[in-house]
Amino acid sequence: MNACAGDLPGSLVTSDASLQREFEERLSDCPTLAYRVALGVLRNPAEAEDVAQDAMLRAYRNFHRLRDRDRFRAWLVRTAWRLALDRIRAAGRRERRERVATENCFGGDVETIAAGREIEEQVAAALDQLPEKLRLVMVLAAIEGYNTREVATLLGLPEGTVKSRLFTARKRMAESLKWLVKNTPVE
């Protein structure tokens, strides 16, 4: 995405060259953020990319209000999240498409990969069961490497609130997933 920043054509209609330059700088990392937020909801790379496109286009139209970097990222996260949820509701379904992957984070051989996919589906299902506020915190924490300060900045919340929501979310998910680890009395 770093190549995008300087590749925008000069024919783009703009009434403010400085705004245009600043928006181009955002293209280095913000599309990936929007994509990953959408992916946390949709679980489908193609749909997530569509949502990220829509979010970035809306950000371009409203960029005069979003020139601050933190504000832009926060706005983009909320917009991508909302667009992804709207897409699910419009489709009228909760099931997710199978994610196409040749390997996952859980192992290498066929049996392990299959087991890993099932675990991934179970994790996704547990994530979907969370209330929206908890789910968003969980997704952003996973994106930001569980840096609660960054997540708090993105959501415009106190860091303590983020920590509390993150703890509650992980506790609920652990309760749903405890059977994956046999005889784990997580209470």
Add this chain to the structure above:
Amino acid sequence: MACEKYSSRVTDAVLGALPSSEHAELIAHLGGCDACRTAYQRGGEVAALLDRGVSSLVEGAPSSAFAARLRARIAEEHVPLRWTRGTRVAATAGAFALAGALLVAAIHAVRGGNPAPAIAWKALAPAPPVAESVRAPALGILVRPRPRRVVNARASHGDEPAVLIDPSQLAAVKEFARALAAGRMDGKELVSGQRKIETPLQIRELKIPPLQTAAEESHPLAEDYGGL
């Protein structure tokens, strides 16, 4: 099964939410309790599994065509970056100014170049004859109605200067001039409409002392201006 006292602490510790003082106490307990130690280990596995699982759900990046596709959409919709507030205000003011200019030009065209709105109704009326003009010697002027076309007043009446009066005020000015000519009005008493102005203007001579200069040295412009 973990000890009843420490079971909730095991979960909190696994999720990283246990206060440090309680965490130390729990670790000390784990050294002597197999059940709690097993629960702690498995809880840690579950936490790691869900963290790893959620991270895998959101990892990745847009395709290499993402930027090109975004640029194409922006260019296709001709989406301009939103104007700043000042630009929008200026554009609105400019639009109103243009509309006003067009309106004035339209009115000007309708009235055939005569800018005086008061005589628009006179457009079809014949120009008043010269006899309608009234001389006002006291004023040293000749009062006559404003012609439909602006003419050189000096050329039409020789040496006497002419004052162009709007037809809507012509009757009042004529009456005023006649009153002055007939001596019925001495100029000190003014009547505005049907009211009599109680305190007319008092004209008094204003005596201005000569200008005091700092030095009486010659000034390059003194001759031109008769001294400073």
